[in-house]
Amino acid sequence: MKRLVIAALITxxxxxxxxxxxxxxxxxxxxxxxxxxxxKTSFLKKCCEDSxxxxxxxxxxxxxKTSxxxxxxxxx
Numbered sequence: 001m002k003r004l005v006i007a008a009l010i011t012x013x014x015x016x017x018x019x020x021x022x023x024x025x026x027x028x029x030x031x032x033x034x035x036x037x038x039x040k041t042s043f044l045k046k047c048c049e050d051s052x053x054x055x056x057x058x059x060x061x062x063x064x065k066t067s068x069x070x071x072x073x074x075x076x
Contacts, residue, residue, distance in 0.1 A: 023047035023072060041073075048072035 027035045027043045035043055048069045052060040060068055 023051065024075070044073050045069070 023044055026047060027040050029035055029039070034040075049065075051072065052065045052068045054060055054064075059065075
């Protein structure tokens, strides 16, 4: 079990920056301007949580998801 969690964390770190970049690129308002402040923070959190998926296409959960979302939000 411990090895599985460690493997999931390593995987999430490897793909985290790619999703973080795509989330920050998507953070655009209806008027075409980049989001800022609370709107950007809220958007990034939702985007990162929605993109927390493992290599085999299953949603991450527990510590792996928390780690992934934290890294994704910092990258954005």
